[in-house]
Amino acid sequence: MTVITMVVHLDLFSMIYGVFLGILVLLNRRCCYRLWPGYVIILMILLFIQYLSCVGAPLAVCWGQSFHQYCQHH
Numbered sequence: 001m002t003v004i005t006m007v008v009h010l011d012l013f014s015m016i017y018g019v020f021l022g023i024l025v026l027l028n029r030r031c032c033y034r035l036w037p038g039y040v041i042i043l044m045i046l047l048f049i050q051y052l053s054c055v056g057a058p059l060a061v062c063w064g065q066s067f068h069q070y071c072q073h074h
Contacts, residue, residue: 013046 003021006014020039024032 013050016046017043 006017
């Protein structure tokens, strides 16, 4: 699934996925077993960031920009 995501997206996130996947491939099974929970947590965080970048953050967590007041008057 990670490889499919990397091929489809072809962006910074796919590079991050590739680096982590490459690290996991090069390690032995015992180290992979220890690092797997961290890998899954990183994937969840990156998926959440990708979702927010595509859909947008909820208005409650957004703050106004300095130029926002000028856009409302015109």
